[in-house]
Every structure is written in structure tokens, then in C-alpha cells.
Amino acid sequence: MTVARTFLIAAVMLAVGAGRADARPAAHGWYAEVDLGAAGALGDAATSIAVGPALELRGGAHLTSWCAVGLDLGVSSHEGTVPAPPSGEWLQLVRGAVELRLGGMLGPIGLYLHGQAGAGYISSTLLERVAIQDPGEHLSLAVGGGASMTYQLANRHYAIGVGGDFTLMPGFASTQIVQGHLLLRYTY
Amino acid sequence: MRFEFALGLLLIGACDSEPQYLTASAGIEYDPAQQGGDPAPPPPAVSLTLPFALETTEDAMARGMLAAQLGVDVPYVVVDDLDVSLEWTAKNLDAEPAQVRIFVSGASPFFAYQPSLLVVDPDEDPTPPPLMGDVPIDLPANGTASGVFREDQVREASIDLELITRGNLNPFAATLVSHADLVSYQPMTPLDPDNPDVLPTPVGPPIPIAAFAQLVRFDVSVVADHHVVVEYAVRVRDRRGVMHDDGLAAPPGELTTFAPVVYDPLGAAP
Numbered sequence: 437m438t439v440a441r442t443f444l445i446a447a448v449m450l451a452v453g454a455g456r457a458d459a460r461p462a463a464h465g466w467y468a469e470v471d472l473g474a475a476g477a478l479g480d481a482a483t484s485i486a487v488g489p490a491l492e493l494r495g496g497a498h499l500t501s502w503c504a505v506g507l508d509l510g511v512s513s514h515e516g517t518v519p520a521p522p523s524g525e526w527l528q529l530v531r532g533a534v535e536l537r538l539g540g541m542l543g544p545i546g547l548y549l550h551g552q553a554g555a556g557y558i559s560s561t562l563l564e565r566v567a568i569q570d571p572g573e574h575l576s577l578a579v580g581g582g583a584s585m586t587y588q589l590a591n592r593h594y595a596i597g598v599g600g601d602f603t604l605m606p607g608f609a610s611t612q613i614v615q616g617h618l619l620l621r622y623t624y
Numbered sequence: 625m626r627f628e629f630a631l632g633l634l635l636i637g638a639c640d641s642e643p644q645y646l647t648a649s650a651g652i653e654y655d656p657a658q659q660g661g662d663p664a665p666p667p668p669a670v671s672l673t674l675p676f677a678l679e680t681t682e683d684a685m686a687r688g689m690l691a692a693q694l695g696v697d698v699p700y701v702v703v704d705d706l707d708v709s710l711e712w713t714a715k716n717l718d719a720e721p722a723q724v725r726i727f728v729s730g731a732s733p734f735f736a737y738q739p740s741l742l743v744v745d746p747d748e749d750p751t752p753p754p755l756m757g758d759v760p761i762d763l764p765a766n767g768t769a770s771g772v773f774r775e776d777q778v779r780e781a782s783i784d785l786e787l788i789t790r791g792n793l794n795p796f797a798a799t800l801v802s803h804a805d806l807v808s809y810q811p812m813t814p815l816d817p818d819n820p821d822v823l824p825t826p827v828g829p830p831i832p833i834a835a836f837a838q839l840v841r842f843d844v845s846v847v848a849d850h851h852v853v854v855e856y857a858v859r860v861r862d863r864r865g866v867m868h869d870d871g872l873a874a875p876p877g878e879l880t881t882f883a884p885v886v887y888d889p890l891g892a893a894p
Binding site: 520522523525533534559560561562565571572574 | 641642644645647710711713770848856857859868869870871872873874
């Protein structure tokens, strides 16, 4: 009987104390983000560029609650699966871009779309073997876009989430790179 | 701290040493049926010369000053200017297991090394070894195998070529001993086959490693007991920035041309 009374009192107190929860607060302003995932190529290039690990750093500022601009610097490492020889060789794909991000929060969930333009760099001449690179070519224009979904943590500065990017590099035989990643975002 | 770690990873990726891959213009096909049953004729070689940019005035002046200081010829490209490896793929075109041997020789800016030309009496003298290779490789029926001559092996081959050609060291002695830690050597007079009892004597000043010539041309040949095709590619990490950015596609006028002399131990030293 004593136990039942204790539960009843606790339930009444919870019912009285509980109200409508506020939206989880999130900081706005300057932000930094680290993405960790995997990247690979689409189309014909997929036979020459294997899926590999990808690391990306983003930073920028919110102009409004729904619009942000920033910089994106990413590197991914891939095995070059070109006809042997050579075989088992790896290359690094480095990308740098300016980014425009649009989106907003629905409660603790953030949904964003972004577009970007910049440059892509391949660290070796391995892909000359399959004519993705021209002789001596290391740099290309890189344009693309992507989306991300975040979950705002109790700490107003931190959010975690998932995202994806698509990059087109016309200078490298129009190679298309897709990337999926987990992200951690810190907003000041 | 986490940011610094991530930035470090990023910079490691971005500052990779940009290897350049150079693929030989043609595969090397060897069919014993077309060799008259002789298992060891001078096999056909496919050469690949590394594409070096023209020497700058500053480099030429620095090289001239070093040569004057050392009292020896200093080549445009020396050992440790490059890290080079050579990767090969061999394919057996027959429906029976095959065994293939790959021979790698080549040239420095000064000398070309062709072992078969060093045989004085074919009935008595064994053919000197190549700089790399001559190892039996088994291929399954219609199968493929790949391998690589590593950067340290190519460096050793460059030093062996230097010792054989400018040092007049016996090719067997040069290739069978590791010279990875060699920092200089004393050139000797060549051994006279007509007077083998006369020992070689030192000639000229010692040559330090700063003047060791790098292998700049690879001559690859093949011997097999079945019909095979071997392809190879060279991977170069250019420490000094002397390779042409366009690789083998560079205009000939923008490349350094070497004119190595075929090594003849009884010929004149440079």
C-alpha cells in the first residue's frame, strides 16, 4: 500500500510538473564541422576509382537562421583500380570549395541542402592510364551539392548527423564523386 | 586537439609526394616457338627513358661547382634525387603452366649496361647478370602474375650500375653484394681479359654518393618456356623536381636527352 501511494504521488507530481517542451535551443553564428565517411565514383570512373575513406572539414557562418556560407575542404583516399600495371596503388583526391547552405530546424532535427563550387586535385598521375587525367593534369574545377540531417544535442553548440555530397569534376573526364558521411557540427 | 588531429590527417593527404606513373609503350611478347627452341637468346627489350625536364641554369651551375669541388663528373640526375619502382604484370597465353624470367638493365646518363655484350667467349663465359630480375616466376595456365621491383631495389641497381661502369667493378660482384650503405667508392682500371693476372689499380679520385648516377633508362626483356606477354610501368617520386610534369607525353624539345655510351670495360672511362 505504501509503495502504491508513493507511485501515485510521483505520477501526480510528474503530471503537474510536465508541460509542453520547448524546441531544443541551438546556437547560430560561426560553425565548424568535421565529416567522416566514404567516397566513391559513379559511372565509368567507378571501375578505376575504388571506394575509400573520406575526411572533410567545413566552416562558415550563418547569415540568417536558414542560410549559411562557408568553406569546405575534403580529402579522400582511393585505390586506383586501373588495368595493371600498376596495381594496388592509391591516390588522394583533395577538394576545396565555397559553399552555400540552406535549411532549418524542426525541433531537434535540422535539414539542410548545400551547393558548392571550387577545385579538385588528384595527387598522382595514376589515372592517366585510363585517360581520366590528361598528362600532367592535377587540378580541375569541382562543382556539386549535397544534403545533411542533424540532431541537436542538449548542449546548444553541438549537433550530430549524417550527410551526403555529390561532386562533378569536368577536368577529370567529368568524373562524379559521391560521398556519405557522419558529421559533428559545433556552432559558436 | 581533435581539430589539430583532423587537420594533420588532411595535410598528410594533401602533401603526398605526387608519384608519377609511366607505362611502357608496348608489352613484351615472348614465344619460345619463334626463338628456334633456344631458351636463352638475347631477348627483345622494351626500353623506357624517364622524362626529365631541361636542366636549369642554376642547376647546371651548381652541378659544375660540385664537379669542380669533387674532381669527378657529376650527372644531372643522381641517386636519391628520385625514388623509383618498377611494377610488372606477366600473362601466360598458353593453356599450360609457364615459367618466365624478367631481366631489367638500363642506363645512367653516362653508360648503358648490356650484359650480353660483355661476354668475350660465349662457350666459356657466363652472361653477366642483369641489374634486377632473372628470377623464375611460375604462371598458371592462362594465368597472370604481378610483382614489383621496389624503390630500394632500383636504388641498389643504380649504385650497381655506377660501380660496374664508372668503377669497373665485376658485374657479378656488383650485383651480388648490397651497397645500400655505400657513401663513396674508388674507381679502378678494368681487368684486362688478355692479362687476368694483372690486378686493377685505382684511377682518379674517389667518387662520393653525391655524384652517383641514377638509372634513367630501363631496358626490360623476358625469357619464358611458353608464350607470355609482360607489361611494366615505372612509378617515380621526384624528390628534386627534375621530372617533366607531362611525363612521357612531354614535347621532346622540353626533355633532357641523354646519350649513354654502351659500357665496354676496355673502353675509355669518362
